[in-house]
Amino acid sequence: MRRYSRITGTGSYLPPRRLTNVDLVAELATQGVETTDDWIVERTGIRARHFAAPDVCSSDLALEAARKALEAANLQANEIDLIIVATSTPDMVFPSTACILQNKLGANGCAAFDVQAVCSGFVYALTVADAMIQTGAASKALVIGAEVFSRILDFKDRTTCVLFGDGAGAVVLQASDTPGILATDLHADGKHVGILCVPGHVSGGVALGDPVLKMDGQAVFKLAVGVLEDAARAVLAKANLTEADIDWLIPHQANIRIMQSTARKLKLPMDKVVVTVDQHGNTSAASIPLALDHAVRAGQVKKGDTLMLEGVGGGFTWGAVLLNF
Ligand code: UT7
Numbered sequence: 001m002r003r004y005s006r007i008t009g010t011g012s013y014l015p016p017r018r019l020t021n022v023d024l025v026a027e028l029a030t031q032g033v034e035t036t037d038d039w040i041v042e043r044t045g046i047r048a049r050h051f052a053a054p055d056v057c058s059s060d061l062a063l064e065a066a067r068k069a070l071e072a073a074n075l076q077a078n079e080i081d082l083i084i085v086a087t088s089t090p091d092m093v094f095p096s097t098a099c100i101l102q103n104k105l106g107a108n109g110c111a112a113f114d115v116q117a118v119c120s121g122f123v124y125a126l127t128v129a130d131a132m133i134q135t136g137a138a139s140k141a142l143v144i145g146a147e148v149f150s151r152i153l154d155f156k157d158r159t160t161c162v163l164f165g166d167g168a169g170a171v172v173l174q175a176s177d178t179p180g181i182l183a184t185d186l187h188a189d190g191k192h193v194g195i196l197c198v199p200g201h202v203s204g205g206v207a208l209g210d211p212v213l214k215m216d217g218q219a220v221f222k223l224a225v226g227v228l229e230d231a232a233r234a235v236l237a238k239a240n241l242t243e244a245d246i247d248w249l250i251p252h253q254a255n256i257r258i259m260q261s262t263a264r265k266l267k268l269p270m271d272k273v274v275v276t277v278d279q280h281g282n283t284s285a286a287s288i289p290l291a292l293d294h295a296v297r298a299g300q301v302k303k304g305d306t307l308m309l310e311g312v313g314g315g316f317t318w319g320a321v322l323l324n325f
Contacts, residue, residue: 005133005141006180007325009075009172011068012293013061014280015052024049024162028155035158045256049165049281051150057091059100061168062146065289066105073172075140077105080172082138083112084129086121086145086285088314089152090114093202097146111138117188118196119252119313121145121285122169123321126309127184129173130321144170145285152198154212163254164213165281169289182306182322183238185231192316195219224258224312229265231320232308239322243267247305248295252312253277253287262310274300284313301325 019027021037028035040046052061062085070077083105085098092100098112117124122145129141146168153161173181200211228251236242243266251259253276263273274295276287283290288309295301305325312318 001177003134003136004176004178004180005130005173006176006178007171007323008174009069009071009073010170010289010293010296011065011070011072012167012169012290013064013068014050014167015056015061017051017053018048019051020048021046021162028158028161031155033156033158035162040162044163045277046163046281047278050167052148052166056148058087058089058146058148058168059091059097059104061148061166062097062101062144062170063104065146065168065170066101066142066144069142069170069172073174075172077107080107080140080142081110082129082132082141083107083110084115084125084141084143086115086117086125087147088116088118088121088284089148101144117313117317118315119254119282119284119287120311120315120317120319122288123309123311123319124186124317126171126173126181126321127186127319130181130184133173133175139175141173142170143173144168145287145289147284147286149213149282149284152211152213159217160213160215163282165283167280167283167286167290169286169293171289171292179324182241182324183235184319184321185234185238186319187227187231188315188317190315192223195316196314221255221258223316224254225261227318228258228262228310228312231310231318232262232266235308235320235322241306241322245306246272246308248272248274248301249308249310250274250288250291250295251310253280253291254282
């Protein structure tokens with residue numbers, strides 16, 4: 001009998017410090033940086049974001065999200081045999097945030113590693129976990145997106161610092177006789193490294209380069225709308241389904257205009273799109289599992305629904321996962 005993987009629990013966590021656009025605009029004004037609530041809402045759909053306290057790391061956010069996902073799946077941490085954390089804001093250069101999280105969870109012994117695909121990180125991590133479950137390399141996986149993007153923002157650059165937030169989302173993915181994950185599709189095109197990057201590294205004990213986020217927003221926007229349609233169509237074709245079979249589109253939450261464009265191309269009404277960007281901002285690898293958990297707990301996403309998860313971001317990376325929830 002073929003072995004599949006299925007999501008059996010979701011969880012998420014947002015750090016308590018919430019800044020509305022009005023709060024952020026006032027804070028930035030004290031540094032001489034001019035922006036407005038109207039600009040942010042009109043160009044992005046973002047109204048608020050959460051920022052972690054200075055001593056809180058991605059693994060701390062991941063821990064809270066993971067505990068909730070485990071509880072929802074009715075599993076103990078020591079039953080997990082694989083932990084994958086998608087993050088571009090790891091606690092340390094090494095070891096992986098997944099290993100740090102494993103210790104905090106008390107799940108010692110299982111395989112644990114990070115996936116670095118920026119805002120596509122969660123669909124990459126979910127695809128890897130699905131493949132490992134299908135081959136029998138794992139049976140009960142925790143797949144997490146966790147970020148503290150506030151740490152890598154340049155608060156003097158109004159074109160980027162208003163866009164991002166911190167948070168974590170998690171799923172438990174388990175082996176199953178029935179799917180589960182129906183199809184996956186991942187891509188990258190490294191020639192676009194420069195349009196979204198943090199161009200710094202550590203050498204000789206100091207940070208070299210410019211280790212804050214740089215983005216050519218318009219270039220990212222244009223690429224994103226094209227590749228998201230392609231990835232959606234690819235997973236639908238692999239699963240022998242059509243747009244009409246999608247109950248919920250859960251895209252990376254970067255900009256409401258990108259989501260509207262994807263929905264239009266897939267002929268989906270916006271009431272089939274899970275939108276949390278207004279409240280969370282862009283939380284990179286955390287955005288999809290955060291949105292999924294919010295939709296599950298709000299009673300929108302129900303057992304048996306067909307979900308299209310789509311990520312896009314730095315690399316340039318993109319991909320989609322089609323699944324039966
Ligand atoms: O997570 C990975 C994926 N990331 C994304 O998907 C992001 C994709 N890109 C975007 O979402 C959009 O390109 C942005 C939201 C980043 C920017 O929106 P835009 O409509 O492309 O604006 P723009 O860059 O063309 O800037 C328009 C104007 C410029 O002024 P001028 O040159 O027209 O006078 C900017 O200087 O808006 C100005 N501007 C701002 N004004 C007030 C840029 N940032 C701000 C700001 N407040 N925060």
